[in-house]
Amino acid sequence: MKEVCRPSVRRDGQRRTAWDGPGGRVPILKEGELDIISHSAEQTQRLGQRLGGLLLPGDLICLSGDMGAGKTVFSAGIGKGWGAIDPVTSPTFNLVHEHRRLKDKQRLYHLDCYRLINSSDLDGIGFDDVLNGRGPVILEWPERIEDALPKNRLWIELRVLEPTRRNFIMEAVGERYQHLLQRFREMTFGI
Numbered sequence: 001m002k003e004v005c006r007p008s009v010r011r012d013g014q015r016r017t018a019w020d021g022p023g024g025r026v027p028i029l030k031e032g033e034l035d036i037i038s039h040s041a042e043q044t045q046r047l048g049q050r051l052g053g054l055l056l057p058g059d060l061i062c063l064s065g066d067m068g069a070g071k072t073v074f075s076a077g078i079g080k081g082w083g084a085i086d087p088v089t090s091p092t093f094n095l096v097h098e099h100r101r102l103k104d105k106q107r108l109y110h111l112d113c114y115r116l117i118n119s120s121d122l123d124g125i126g127f128d129d130v131l132n133g134r135g136p137v138i139l140e141w142p143e144r145i146e147d148a149l150p151k152n153r154l155w156i157e158l159r160v161l162e163p164t165r166r167n168f169i170m171e172a173v174g175e176r177y178q179h180l181l182q183r184f185r186e187m188t189f190g191i
C-alpha cells in the first residue's frame with residue numbers, strides 16, 4: 001500500500017507526520033498515540049468495529065471533529081463490533097442513546113453533545129450514571145463538555161483531508177486506554 005507522509009498538526013500545535021493505513025509504516029507517533037488515514041466510509045466503519053470489539057464497561061471514547069468528519073460512521077462501526085442489536089445511528093432528540101446486545105446485560109451509550117453549550121447542560125440528565133454505568137460510552141462533540149469528563153479516556157480527533165479521506169489521531173490517556181490502543185494497533189496493523 002502506498003505510504004503517505006503528510007505533515008499534520010497536533011492538538012498541542014506541534015507538527016507531526018501521519019502515515020498511511022494498514023500495510024504502510026507503523027503509525028506510532030509516541031507512546032499512547034496512533035495516527036491513521038481512512039480512505040473510505042467503509043474503512044472507517046471497519047476501524048470502529050475493531051475498537052468496538054475491545055471495549056469494556058466504563059470505557060470512554062471521545063470523537064472530536066467537524067460536522068461530516070465521520071464520527072457517527074465510526075460510532076456505527078463501534079456498535080457493530082461491540083454487538084449492538086440495533087444499529088448506532090445519528091442521535092436525534094434524545095441526548096443519550098442506549099444500545100443493548102444479546103450476550104450479556106451490558107449497555108453501549110452513544111451521546112451527541114452538539115446541541116449542548118457547555119457541561120452545565122448536563123445537569124439533571126444523570127451523566128455520571130452514564131459514565132459509571134453498565135457499558136462503554138461514545139461521545140460526539142466531547143469538547144462541548146470537556147470539563148465534565150474524566151481525564152482518562154481515548155480521545156480521537158477526526159479531520160477531513162479530502163472528500164473520502166479522513167485523518168484519525170488517537171490519543172490514549174491513562175493505563176487502560178494505552179492498553180486498549182495497543183490492542184487496537186495490534187489488531188489493525190499486526191504489531
Ligand SMILES: Nc1ncnc2c1ncn2[C@@H]1O[C@H](COP(=O)(O)OP(=O)(O)O)[C@@H](O)[C@H]1O
Nearest residue numbers: 038039040041044067068069070071072073164
Ligand atoms: N473516510 C471516510 N470516513 C468516514 N466517513 C466518510 C469517509 N469518506 C466519506 N465519508 C462520508 O462522510 C460522512 C460522515 O458523516 P458522519 O459520520 O455523520 O459525520 P459526523 O458524525 O462527524 O458529523 C458520511 O456521509 C460518509 O459516507
Ligand SMILES: [Mg+2]
Nearest residue numbers: 071072090140
Ligand atoms: Mg454525528
